[in-house]
Amino acid sequence: MSRIQAPPDEAQGNLTDRLLAGLPPEAVLSDPDVTASYAHDMASFCPAGAPAVVVLPRTVEQVQHVMRTATELRVPVVPQGARTGLSGAANACDGCIVLSLTKMDRILEINPVDRIAVVEPGVVNAVLSRAVAEHGLYYPPDPSSWETCTIGGNIGTGSGGLCCVKYGVTAEYVLGLDVVLADGRLMTTGRRTAKGVAGYDLTRLFVGSEGSLGIVVRAVLALRPKPPRQLVLAAEFASVAAACDAVCRIMGTEGRAALPRKDDGGRRAGGHVPSLLELMDRTTVRAVNDLTRMGLPETTEALLLAAFDTPDPAADLADVAALCEAAGATQVVPAEDAAESELLLQARRSSLPALEAVRGTSMIDDVCVPRSRLADLFTGVERIAGRHGLTIGVVAHAGDGNTHPTVCFDAADPDEAARARASFDEIMALGLELGGTITGEHGVGVLKKEWLARELGPVGVEMQRAIKQVFDPLGILNPGKLF
Template sequence: MIMSRIEAPRDEDSAAGTLVGRLLGVLPPDSVLTDPDVTASYAHDMASFCPAGTPAAVVLPRTVEEVQHVLRTATDLRVPVVPQGARTGLSGAANATDGCVVLSLTRMDRILEIDPVDRIAVVEPGVVNAVLSRAVEEHGLSYPPDPSSWETCTIGGNIGTASGGLCCVKYGVTAEYVLGLDVVLADGRLMTTGRRTAKGVAGYDLTRLFVGSEGSLGVVVRAVLALRPKPPAQLVLAAEFASAADACDAVCRVMEEGHVPSLLELMDRTTVKAVNDLARMGLPETTEALLLAAFDTADPAADLAAVGALCEAAGATQVVPAEDAAESHLLLQARRLSLTALEAVKGTTMIDDVCVPRSRLGEMLEGIERIAGKYRLTIGVCAHAGDGNTHPTVCFDAQDPDESRRARESFDEIMALGLELGGTITGEHGVGVLKKEWLAREIGPVGLEMQRAVKKTFDPLGILNPGKVF
């Protein structure tokens, strides 16, 4: 049936012709893009310095069956498949490889179910994070994971990269909200993992194996997500410090005293200045480090007062609680602008994602400053400080080969420092292309061998997002 609908391949391009013909056997024409100008726009995510190839086609399926057909076809023809969400990732995990099918899940964007008693949502992978967040809010619920790109990134992408966000210090990462998945395997078979119940331990936890696997083990086509009751609006406090070390000391004191802030963020002087330059936010530029703490508890003002006192004890030069929700919102907006603002400094950035034990955060920031000096570079740091998760952001002029080389070297040296301090090369952005040479250094040869073995178990032909993670 399908075969009869295949057009004869053009001589000069018979492999691609066969592929596209097979795809069009089941997918409608508007779901299979082959115009090189169009497909090129799907070639890469938001990471710098990551090679991206030329796709043979971009497919935009609307149903599980269509995804299965794409994978079956790719298996038959041994064509690589690169699953994609909104391409807001920062590690090149969604970058095309030459001759691949880009499998964009953005059209599978239905919220299938929201249940306030069971506190779950069932969604397709293309649902935008903010769309889901707003939809569940109407039911008095919250979906906590809030990556900076939450207005555009998709749940499928969040699952693929195991995204974090500002909320993680209290609410954890995406992985903790994924209860069950429907996954299309490399050969097109559909597998259901996990559960829709609050608990469940039937067999190995394959759900969590897929979270953060960057589309290299299978394609998520449906997810059961855990929700929480919507918390009270959070109130934010800003504390200025005369040194990054003091700010990190404050972070340690806050956590050691048992506080549970809903966010605990740090912006260094470079970042503060960049945000002011971009958006005239009026942040205090005399500070060496600005700490933002928030609580969404029953009495956030009381919690902020306690945290403010700890900041002062750690040497804060000024502690300013937001007067109300509007002021809180402004402070968070400033924080969320950080990466964009740093990009404006020199035109290009490499955003690192090193997470260290929070007790080592001070050493990490000190080391980053040393590395910036050594390589004569501007490196701004914003950090999910409560998690020890830093985003050292190297600002450079991509037209300047020497500065680009120094940027790349400093980026690597920051990762090495993170590992030395007992940290990880990636707290929430993933490995992708950008850090795959670093994975072995972090997890060691036995870990790497077993990870490769897992990959081979799920994708024996190596067609799923090849060249990523490893």
Template sequence: MIMSRIEAPRSEDTAETRDTAETRDTAETSGLTDRLLAGLPAEAVLTDPDVTASYAHDMASFCPAGAPAVVVLPRTVEQVQHVMRIATELRVPVVPQGARSGLSGAANATDGCIVLSLTRMDRILEISPVDRIAVVEPGVINAALSRAVEEHGLYYPPDPSSWEMCTIGGNIGTASGGLCCVKYGVTAEYVLGLDVVLADGRLMSTGRRTAKGVAGYDLTRLFVGSEGSLGIVVRAVLALRPKPPQQLVLAAEFPSAAAACDAVCRIMEGGHVPSLLELMDRTTVKAVNDLARMGLPETTESLLLAAFDTPAPAADLAAVGALCEAAGATQVVPAEDAAESELLLQARRLSLTALEAVKGTTMIDDVCVPRSKLGEMLEGVERIAGKYRLTIGVCAHAGDGNTHPTVCFDAQDEDESRRARESFDEIMALGLELGGTITGEHGVGVLKKEWLAREIGPVGVEMQRAVKHAFDPLGILNPGKVL
């Protein structure tokens, strides 16, 4: 295959043979580029190595990335089809990308691949208040869609912390979640239908735009979370909801993670349906204060944020506040208005960025456990941090049991980097021991391939590989990811 051909071992490696190999690789790249340019405008095909290198990886640590042969930025479905036909003919791997804000290496390039960046396919094609759907291209920014539908009195709930930069296509690829998932659910629940360009360039439509529909296998859900390994999403039909009332937020301080998690269990057991239930540990709170001078209470061991977007949010917050106090909260402070609520939410959204600033590099875990095991998860992470002598901050979608233990380390320190990786693995093992999963919303990518196999077992791996082969028999779509 072009730029990815497996060659027989050579008996010697001389300057002459290296020059010959480089000449051949340059020729192959040039041939690939010429074929791509036959169906693409010149500005859509990038070959400058300094430019293509900037597309080599997403935001994950400890994930290898190769050097792409070319970066293509299509604007139309037909252009994507052209790329895939050439890739199939020449056996060239293709790595689809959105904003590269992912945290598992799913968008990392492989050597000699075509990076297919979908960021220029960024049109909102339709918003229907009657059908409560939006039809969008994959490069639409999550926040841009949210603001556009809000003008029609509608709401698109999935809201990852990176919503100001992440794309809908990337959200679909990783089945992403967000702060409001505890009430409104994750991306998969809002994807009604897809147009997908397959590995050989054919265009397939899945799903529907109706409120109901059960015709055939649910191929739409199959593509959600597939990380670009089964096909290229070029259009999505998304479900919308009526815009809810403005939410109000409550902040509760706790003397321990166990007490905060007890409050979470009491809230959920009591039948409350908060629009948001988020947790930040002491390390995270301090990091946010250091970064943004937010004035959050650093005396607390755990800060729990609860929000309601009901017609009478103050009454709901009062009920939840009482449960927090019963669980041992030292202070419960409801926000007085929408502006104060937004300030608290901004602090939570800054958590991962703030933790990265602690040491310069982070490994962000994404372990989801049953809510009833949330306290054990946080206590276990604290033990692991002590064992490996590392700073590990935890922020969590507490209402879902989805934790983000974030290992802070100096990437230039070899020993600290080793300890960071070992602690990361131990945290994932703990999650599985508690009946959880290795990823709640960030995906598998490169980072968690081995752990996926442990979670789903050999039969699960065999069946998933069979699905992959059915859609991508040549193995050119995002190779080396997921499985």
């Protein structure tokens, strides 16, 4: 595809003035000390350049002005949300315009009848969730960073969260988009209706594209009726293999058939559908205790959390408790109320910060494998950790097979950092060997470019690059990401 051509010196020097022609002064930041703070997201081992300027537009027209200017001057543009990403997708490149969309943070509409919300990209996930809850509605995607991450960033990386096992990922809730293209034109994709199959599905194409095809400036999101408060169960296991066996029993239809028969109104007709099914290994449990002093059971080899938001969650948890015990659980403790449930979920949400605190830096993998291969993934990661002499904790959205092996290391120790990077790559290779994918929800960014090529193969990469060429012929949108 066409590569970016460096603009003439006079054009580069005129960049700020050109941007100020269509933006208020407070929206254009050029102080190097300030722009440096926008250089990267939260990923380790991802290079970042020095932005020429940071812009913070508040309107669609301002975004269009930025893109027209960038196209005319051949200046790369790196879109950003809250920079909570874990793959380097929001990292700046030298001389770029960082386009921060955090000021476009309005909820434009909440429609309880059509069950949609219309939002700007800078709306924080938790803010939207609380706003729709006031209307008796629910926006399910809930990444661990939901209190700070933005909807635009969620769309860019195709993010997921704890509830994916029942409710799915961000892509399943994006009905339509307004997108500013590389040349400044505004395009609308998708629909506001519950159904619609007109033409190619360009909306899905933009979800997960990491800002490489266009700038999302408005999104129409599907909502669901607010479910009952969920109850959580915690099950301890003497081995990760036993915990993974429990996961298979819970999600498989055979699990219900093995339970004692009773008059349950047909609840046992198919597999269980928990609202959450999370797994923490012993390393993660101990790290969470060290950070939070929650008093989780450190003698356990694996801690499984299951939740239901059904009309009768206690009955569903009783079923799951029986399946966990059949798989060898040493103790099963159902929460008695919402407060206990929230405490258990807080332990899970604390996992990644807790693992980072182990050695000061962490490198978070995002391998998704078939549920039936979860135990193989955990076992393989343990071998990799031993081979490299590293601490690697694994926390997983076990219900959908999405694991987060987290390599803990001292970034100031070059040898340890090198071993951390090598172990990360071995985990990626293991995921592919098990029939999985290199990312379930964090995206590709800079961190996994070579692994995307391995997963897709030469023809797949060629087709993806051809799509990029159509939308961004000059190659100015988030260059250096994905491939």
